Amino acid sequence: MALVRVGLAQLNPVVGDLDGNVSRVLDLLGEAERSGCDVVAFPELVVTGYPPEDLLLKPAFVRDNQEALAEIAAASRLCAAVIGFVDGSGSALYNAVAVCAEGKVHGVYHKRRLPNYAVFDEQRYFEPGIEPLSLFDIRGTLVGTTICEDAWWPGGPIHELAEGGAELIINVNASPYHRGKVAQREQMLAERAAESGCPIAYVNMVGGQDELVFDGASIVVDPSGRVVARGPQYQESLVVVDIDVPDGRPVVQTLPSIWVSDRVENDEISIRPPAAPMVPLLDDAAEVFGALVLGVHDYVFKNGFSDVVLGLSGGVDSSLVAAIAVEALGPSRVHGVLMPSRFSSEHSVTDAQQLAANLGIEYRIIPIEPAHQAFLEMLEPSFAGMAPDTTEENIQARVRGTILMALSNKFGWLVLTTSNKSESAVGYATLYGDSAGGFAVIKDVPKTLVYELCRYLNDSRGCEIIPGHVLTKPPSAELRPNQRDDQSLPPYELLDPILEQYVEQDKTAGELIEMGFDAELVRRITRLVDINEYKRRQFPPGVRITTKAFGKDRRLPITNRYRG
């Protein structure tokens, strides 16, 4: 039984930042060398960042990415590096890894299974790999490389590589987070390892990229399917693991192998055997919170912002968003704005002030009455004789949006919006009002989970971050006297399961009624979801945490008469 020292470099690249990504890869490659790794694997498309989307349609971008790979290859030494990049040219592009060592590229593998569902559009850009498989002989161990989706198919490339003599499988990934994904991945890899009889070293990207969060949690699975090492969630890390490679596995038909490097006496491996790291997985609420924090952090900094601003209404949504922002950026970079109206309760101000005090953030109070009144007067001739309705409510929300955007324009602060998924599903948010801003932190978080995350935060910090009253008072938009959410919407405990089935599970109204949900309610709610597609289309991006987020994950037509 041979021992291979493998580095899993779960790194956070920036899409399009070829120079920055190369430099980060070289840092970790050096660290892997110094740690005595035989081989170090980087995430899928680490050179370009993931997903590069339509940058791939620019031939010059593809060429630049290949020059970046060449730079990494030239700098490689004894430790073999598995580097994700875009191979090919013209309309024949491949999502690829190169195995680099001793200053050159020894071989390239092309991803064979291209996901084209959910948030993935890989068939828009890439051709599937069809070249015969081969193995990489790294210091005497036969290593098979695969990329992300390749691993998700029984009988797929991992199986073929193992049957052809692979002793270790390296699978490189840009696998985006959603709730439950980590368990799903580990289960899948356990099955693949058991089927193939091979250990699998799985490296995942870390970082936020627009709506996606890559959560790290790289693992090594032994041939019995047991997880023997795991890196941290949401953090860059070089995870170093000594993997036992069993001898004498049966080989059906030996694949050709590409020589990469000789087995050399590696002093490091004898003198400093690294403990296989085994970072425990976060609980559900901590995991979701972690995804939101990393998503905000990376959106802000990768886009060149330093500070954020948000409206604080004293409600649960804005309170949670402020807390996430503080966790991501620190309190000094988070600016609150209280914008009471003639309809605002006193507690809307005092609760928001308490929150700001708890978080240690600065805030200002800008009452909206002057602009609110001005609009009502300007519109009076047009609206004469008509009863007030949501028009007047929306005006207030849009005055607030305009104030936040003005602060954003003047000070360069990114506006965080605070709508949750339940609201944007049914259109219970004002377009250009409370939906206005650069990043919609909790747009994929249903209202019931918003409460859960607040309670998690208070519990885990051992003190009241979100003021107790925020969590106990009935939700209200406070856009007319004595307004409460439950005047327009069913209780969120009833609403959220309907939305989950309709949006995430692709059920129709008819099927929901068959499942036992109230028919009239189902018809009303599903219709609201359908007719508010136009609004969501204009919402800012936000972190995806479910299996189907509004955004590129759910591509419904606006013009759509299907009511199912």
Next chain:
Amino acid sequence: MALVRVGLAQLNPVVGDLDGNVSRVLDLLGEAERSGCDVVAFPELVVTGYPPEDLLLKPAFVRDNQEALAEIAAASRLCAAVIGFVDGSGSALYNAVAVCAEGKVHGVYHKRRLPNYAVFDEQRYFEPGIEPLSLFDIRGTLVGTTICEDAWWPGGPIHELAEGGAELIINVNASPYHRGKVAQREQMLAERAAESGCPIAYVNMVGGQDELVFDGASIVVDPSGRVVARGPQYQESLVVVDIDVPDGRPVVQTLPSIWVSDRVENDEISIRPPAAPMVPLLDDAAEVFGALVLGVHDYVFKNGFSDVVLGLSGGVDSSLVAAIAVEALGPSRVHGVLMPSRFSSEHSVTDAQQLAANLGIEYRIIPIEPAHQAFLEMLEPSFAGMAPDTTEENIQARVRGTILMALSNKFGWLVLTTSNKSESAVGYATLYGDSAGGFAVIKDVPKTLVYELCRYLNDSRGCEIIPGHVLTKPPSAELRPNQRDDQSLPPYELLDPILEQYVEQDKTAGELIEMGFDAELVRRITRLVDINEYKRRQFPPGVRITTKAFGKDRRLPITNRYRG
């Protein structure tokens, strides 16, 4: 030589409106019967509308579409109907046509080439057809059916069908318009016909669906590649053509054929030989104008609106949009709002009034000063000591956006926005200000083309619709004293070609400089395009008229550091 009477039913379905689409198909099927057609072809996916997008992920929707097809089949009689629908179930769905006659489905063809580029995502939903090809024996003529993309490949399904004995090819389409597309299509079909030696009957959808316009212009091409019949652009129509089917073509290997209907003595065909219609193609400007008009018409009515509202600034963009709206909806459904500010010129009002008079639309004047002033005062404590900048300019645009949205909310009018492609490319529009609204009519029209369309309109109508002064005065946003577009941007004659290369042709800044464009200008402009992706992501949909529109056609990451 046999004569086959073919109907090309270029119909305008609504996505998701299964009942409505069936009813419209049955109307035209009846008309085809009465016109003595042997066979009538409907557009691609006519049952569901195109593109149904993620409705296809709802299994119940797919089942409902199959019931709708069964209803059409049951109603079919002597005239064979080629009907686009979704076949299959679960994850094995097919973009298909069924050949129906005498009350039943005789056979089904599955599209073999699935476009997954530009605005197309067909590999997200469909599997490619792999069943062996067969022909349909319709009254003694062997007919091969293909779907859209199938026709774009030399040596593809059309070639195979022709080699297998097809005497006539029917190709059904949902082919979206862009400038130059009609000529491209006719050229391609001429090549395919000449290669295969078969006449091709090409039917295209008509109508607007969110960002896409399907332009009709169905044609018949004879075996020499000559266009022998053409239907109108942008209008529903049953195009009836008697097609000569030559005898004795060489057959490489005879494909199996499915019997559909006997040759019967058709009285109609002898008594009323229809003249093959040959509608001449519109000129470029008329063609673009037609696409914009149909796009607005269908977005408004298919989404249940009756009226539209827009801001009239006296500028060329809003003038053109108003004229398009009047052409699409009639003057009584178009409402103008003049919103002068402290910085507005007198001609901004008088030119807008003249436009409204020329178009015969109502308008109101709502000066924005009260809300503008209120915002400045509300923000004074925050902005104390800071110089005015674009912040204050954006406030004015957002006050206007709020007024338009209030009118929209109160009266149920759809807001049309007036930004052109040059502006949204470089971010020269205020998010939630002049970009606020439901439909961005000219979002894919570069500024130079805006002028061209205005001149076309005045010329073709033989009178001044767009006031002359609007076309001659220098463009200005009038958001500060004496502002002019050319203070911030290069002349549009210089800007538009750079944008065309960068956006539509996927060139990089480096390549543009190599092409001879001014280096500093290229760097500034391409950077503006890149950093304004976040804004465009929140813009409303609008009509695609180029080969690459902002929207689902161009999927650039927001977080993107590539500067090329």
